[in-house]
Amino acid sequence: MPVVNQNTSESHPDTFFPDQTFYRACINGDLDQVERFLAEGVNVNAVMTYGFTALMLASKNGNKAIVERLINAGANLDAACSTGATALFFAAQENNIDCLKLLISAGADLNARAKDGVTPLFTAAQKNNTECVKLLINAGADLNAARITDSATPLLAAAAKGNIDCVKLLINAGADIEARTEDGATPLFIAAQKNNTECVKLLINAGADLNAARITDGATPLLAAAAKGNIDCVKLLINAVIDLNARTKNSVTPLYVAAQEGHTDCVELLINAGADLNARNKNSATPLYIAAQEGHTDCVELLINAGADLNAARTSDGATPLSIAVAMGNTDCVEALIRAEAK
Template sequence: MPAAWLKVGQAQRMDFTECYRDTVSSVAAAARSGCRERVRKLIHRGCSVDSRDNRGWNALHEAAAAGSKECVREILSAAADSSRGCRAYVDSLTHEGESACYLAAQRGHLAVIRLLLKAHANINQPTNDLSCPLYAAVDGGHKEIVELLVSKGAEVNGTHTASCWTCLHQAVYKGHSDIVRILVTVCHLEALDDHKITPLFVAAQYGQQDCLKILVDAGASVNAQAADLATPLMIASQEGHEGCVDVLLDHRANPNLACSRDWPQLPIHAAAEFGHSGILKRLIAVTDRVCDRGDGMVSPLYAAVRTQSKSVKLLLREGYSPDAQDCTHILGLRSPLSFALCLTSDEPYSESVRLLVAAGASLSEEDWTYALATDKTDLLQLVLQHRWIPRPENSSRTLSVPSPLRSTALKLQELRELVCVALSQVHFAACWLPLLLKAGLEPSLLLQPNVVEAADSGVLNYLLGFVNWSILSTPLKHILDRRLEEKTWAPCPNFECVPCLSHLCRLQVRAVLGSDVLMRTDVVQQLPVPSPLHGYLQFANIQQASYAHSPPPPVSDRIEGYRSTHKHRHVL
């Protein structure tokens, strides 16, 4: 590059950290340093006090920002003798619209403010960003300046900044309780910003408990709703400000006021979703329980299962129903359990799922799909740990069953949907079939044509081992004969014979006791038979099939596949 070009490039560079004589006057530079004598000498030499730098600052701006009362006095005196006049000069603005009064208020220079007010400075002069001297003093926490400006008649209810905040909003936001105590005596307590948020709402949102108390004591409304219907109690519950929640509830904040236009959201939902246990406990005690099961309402369990298992645990312990209400038309969610399973991702189940199942949550067809349409059995084992498979409803048996067995049994509808899903998920039968049969499921419920047709050879043998294979229905026998000819089924050798007497006897024992009692209780230990037969009576000798297939598709694909192919079967 030619040397001449380098010189030109260097000449075009501008260093804004330096002060240039043609943009910053000598008087302004002296005022910035607070040197009164030099300011006086320069003025006597005829130097202008109104020369401006590239920010639009003159000597008065520099002196006010520096807090140099003496320099301000000298400059104002010089301006009074000029043709422009002191009144016009004292309100001169920088390029940002800042007056000397604003700069002094922003930096807390009380003495300078007094001088400027004596010179008739405009106390309400707005800046380009809609601030003003009072707002600047409030923002900086300069209590004495706030008191002075208020006493001199500063506008206290004006809106500032793009959010339309008042000085009271800003004082509360910053937590300047001494200033809030001054402003509540002169400001409009229910002033609204652009989202219709009051100063009290701001206090609740940012946890400014002292300011909140001052506002409440001054008469501010504790139930004022923002544009989106959020209340101070809801926002404090969401943000976890327990002290603010206590103050609001102690002053009659309404915990049952709907806080959303989309669905009946209450403060308890916010506390549950964000896991604020202390707040949640307080709200449980005062929130109407209609939100738990009421039509058109939403249980806080829906909010809790999203991320907070500790909230789920607390709500269940306090008596909230694990089934809640069907919110399909409100949130697109059928139950808290369905929602929790949907959020489980690749894990077998979450802590929220465990808590809901343990609390007796009802299972739908889609819920059973999460448990059966996979090679993982963790979720199914969890369900069977807490729920019993009951005997058929039309059973004529009257055998007394222990009360815990009856109280935790699956409902007939749940059992029907379990079997429907099982019949549609024969591909994974090697995983779930042993668990269901050992849990007491009546094997005849699964002896359907599609199972006999599609089941792997080992799965089919395992299922047939729980029944009297010699008295199968004619259609099922035809399917078995065809599979035998096609060599898609390798039956156990004993299937070619009539079942032995011992097998028929254990089938009769199960018929008398019931599959659920025989397989899930210790009743077999009480039978008058040799102990080596206990395992035999519970079908322990039947060899399980092994699962050796490709990994299952994602949960969402399994659910969608079940929805698109499932046809309801009347199995019970």
Template structure:
């Protein structure tokens, strides 16, 4: 058995699929045509030819396969839909890498086009995220679910829109993708079962990342320019304000976007542009916005949630000093003041609330999220670090079953420093548990480590990151992320090209 329960042959097969090595993949599946190569070519360069069905798989006794291939088929063949620890199949890796011939080959051999990893990503999502148009065509021809969503509620079209792949977005729309993640002509909403997860539409993803051509295309197809995220109240115009691109805001306004819409923090797109210091966006939205920031006169009837929305440290302190019970009161969604402060990322307010005996592990009534989860999801590293230092429970699970670490691993582009912080905390918890149970802190002994997975020095504490990341990432990509975390000198782009299944 290989690293953490994944057999070595499976690891080799998945790595071959990631690299587009058809010959090795065929051999490990125990099929003819994938015999041992005798060339002295660079082994790092994968074979890219899967050949034709007839040429690669001769039939009859006159064309028996080599002995090495027969042995592989008899004793070491892997299943075409075998997975790593994160549930990724060979087809997932091949689709993410854009390996068209290998994708065709795996589908011919019975690979499931609907397979999803533990985070809900399908092969089509992988192809869409990285703009592999020909691979998407193949998967759609083989019945891939066009409107599937991952466990964060993001659809295939959302993946393509986030990446700014105009041709991919056009293909998906013309093939019948729901432009807003639900069928406009049906009463049943596609993501109605995902009320406990933050959701984002393709238009929001494109607006947030400044993809003007994609925004234009989605609006032409009838995307709702006033759709809002239920949990946070953000609209496409607000996300355009974050990007700072005035042309995006203009497109949305032409389609009827509401400049006076308020999010859960009572902020308009104009106020958001001010906060991000986008002068041109601020100047554009200011003349369109009729709702102005609330005046200080509202302090006459102070409320801790209103004070938090204002970001007024002194007012929050005065309110809690006068009525200490307000530190743990909840709003209509069951959120506490500490959770609101964690969302906004205002560390001084978070510190004040904790010092005033805020319940650091309190969970809201709607989703079961804690302040640590909110800070993690919104990328507020200083708040995450502080809450962890104050003993926030990293093992608490939301109503959907996810911990704070699970949330960071579900994001498309997880922040490496946040991963490091949470991984370290998780590892410490595991060490403490293992001490109580008198067993080693590592799940696999050093003698059973795969030869393909280099072990890092224990004295640097780097095996802790290996252990936690290995449990949550694909077998071939986790070690690359680990190298980047412990050696910031590595080029992020080089590592990022390999981390395709995030």
């Protein structure tokens, strides 16, 4: 148990600074002990080490009756601990719904931020505390308040974790579906990258920009899904009529990156959808070239059978798919290319 901070100022001259028994009672839900301390004139707003108050401890531990009693005794609703978290923040974080209801009704700040900029709604959405998310939305919490460290919003946090119900609630409440992290990733990008298929579906149906590229490198949601081999997300995005050949800043396409990573199912899907078989990156390497270089024989065969240019050479050194496969010792790729009469 943290030691009591004796430097705390007291809000009333006739109150006394509590000992650890009071705080322990708030943690353990011992209402009788709390009542005894209150009757004796305890300072309900005194703080412990790290800035914890009795109300924070009771809220964090889901002790509804004590939260209610402390509120009625004049506890500071918006006192913040050393991390910037308030009693309402802890209730949302720990999914203590009844405590959250009490604090909202009492007028606690819905948008009080921790030091990293995280709000109660953000932490509830991130932890999939659906009822808390619903309560906070209905109470008027800021839907788009972003974390300082990376500009992520509650919707981005929920999409990253695959918290379907929270994503649905936030979308329906009007959260910005095109909000971006510091590096320019949208909720759709994050959901596709993390293989959170149902979240991808919700965001597509909500009208999210299918081709919104990450600012740092120009990667699209389709490329993010293809790079990770997230086949169901790739299917959804293709069916939503996305740009199959959108390029990154290095001119890499979804087909190229799928071939590079050896994601055969994604390569096949993209080929069948009509992706450019011979799209070159900034070094003029094609999907066939990179598949041969990396030794992904199944991808090589798919690209050959689809009609990819067997002899497309990289401009920097003139290397072809066959020559790079030989150089890398990728025997199966070499054999497949020779059978196809590559040079």
